[in-house]
Amino acid sequence: MTETTAAHSTPTDPPPMVWPTLSARDARAIIDFLVAAFGFQEVVAYEDGGVIQHAELAWPEGGGVMLGAVRDDPEHIWKLPPGGFGAYVVTTRTDEIHERAVAAGAEIVRKPFDTDYGSRDFAARDPEGNLWSFGTYRGHPH
Template sequence: MNETTPRPQVWPMLRARDPRGLIRFLVEAFGFEETVVYGEGERVDHAELSWPLGGGVMLGGTREVADDPCGLRPGTFGAYVVTDSPDELFARAVAAGARPVRELTDTDYGSRDFIVADPEGNRWSFGTYRGHPAG
């Protein structure tokens, strides 16, 4: 990201039973980049992972419901992420242990995409569709 690229203003967030393990998986399997991790030992209070094409996700370890105002449960997250190389990314993700939910497919709206689950059970959909332009 350079000085003219705006920082993301919407951050999907998720919780993990094994946050350090999930961070390693997301970096290895999908190519997210670890930006910052706060916490000691295996505990992760807050982490940010950047996506090379823009945007990113925030995550942290599970917390007692009373202490977690978001009340998010591990394994309930889902996201669509744009990629220019779905075939290569699918092979990388599966080789790293992602569980295929939907194999590579060409959609009727012009995307080539797939869906996999990470070790926590979260669903990650990757494809070439960049969304409809605003306005």
């Protein structure tokens, strides 16, 4: 198994405690798309025989996602359907990311708009159909 890595945090950043996870028909293509279109950062990708078994992508403003190629392995519990994933990603750069996504050919589901609760949002789909919503709403304080 081979590994690629890149720095993504500082020693003071708390590590993510929840990792949204998705499966992909072509994990390398989705990783490259998420980096180019939205600005995720590839942290690690473990390959076996040219197939990405596990990858982690960091979101520069905190958190990240994990993904891997769909596998026909009875021991593999992550049998999620490709294209069935959705995530809301918090950012202070909604319009900038929207422009980047358009330039990278993302399918824009909803152009940037202001919500009645003060968030600036937009939504797009990646090439496998996963829904990515970006906005300034950080969730209700708890």
